[in-house]
Amino acid sequence: MHAMQYEITLPADYDMAVIRDRVATKGHLLDNYPGLGAKAYLIRERGVDGSPVNQYAPFYLWNTPEGMNSFLWxxxxxxxxxxFxxxxxxxxxxxxxxxxxxxDAVPTAKAAIRRRVRVPADARVGELATELVEEIEMFGREGGLIFAAAAIDPRTWEAVQFSVWDHASPKGQGDVFQVLHLxxxxxxxxxxxxxW
Known part of the structure; x- marks a missing residue:
């Protein structure tokens, strides 16, 4: 599994209806995309759920590098x-x-939480990875969770936990996003x- 995200930060006065319309008209184009496990079409709006910015920031979980590369290229x-x-x-x-x-009930995704953490230089990486796995396994017992993933970037040593929920106010630490389409x-x- 490969996790991927890009963030497009928009002006404070940007009309987020433009992004909503974009996702409404184009979001379905990846509903059958080969190699794609899941794509959450995410936005943050300035002043909503503590967000300091307007942002479009889709998050992907890829089953295959070929699918990811096919999308990127x-x-x-x-x-x-x-x-943009x-x-x-x-x-x-x-x-x-x-x-x-x-x-399994194919719930409608409403919100997502992304938590990014720098891995300390003195951390035992294997132990930290195990802790991240245990944390998302605990998420799996939470009502309203659709799915959750944990991943690490070994270039920057940043860990990410990402969870998608069927309600608009999930509890958890991190950046809260609205899910426009899944x-x-x-x-x-x-x-x-x-x-591993």
Missing amino acids: GPGFQGIVDD GRPEVQHWTGLAFTEGPGS SAPERHALPRGQQ
């Missing part, structure tokens, strides 16, 4: 580049994936549990 990502400029694409290698108790064509194929 194809017309999907080029559309982002054409409209080329954003930095953050990438993490997968540690674990879990689903919530009601995830494409999950191969979510069933994402490997469950610890991935």
Whole structure:
């Protein structure tokens, strides 16, 4: 599993209806995308849920590097580049994936939480990875969880935990996003549990 996200920070007075319309008209285009486990179309609005910015920040979980590369080098990502400029694409290698108790009911995603943590230089990396896995496994017992993932970028030594919820006010630490659409064509194929 590969986790990926890019953030497009927009002006404070930006009309976020433009992003909502974009997702409403184009979000379905990845609903059957090969290699894609899940894509959450995320926004933050300045002043909502503590956000200091307006931002469009989709988060992806890829089953295959071929699917991810096909998206990045194809017309999907080029559309982002054409409209907003080329954003930095953050990438993490997968540690674990879990689903919530009601995830088979195809719930409507409402919110997501992303928690990023720098891995201290003196941390025992294996122990930290195990702790991250245990934390998202605890999320899996929470009512309202659709799915959660943990991953690490070994270049920058940043860990990320990402969770998607079926209600608008999930509890947890991190940045809270509104989910405008969820494409999950191969979510069933994402490997469950610890991935090493």
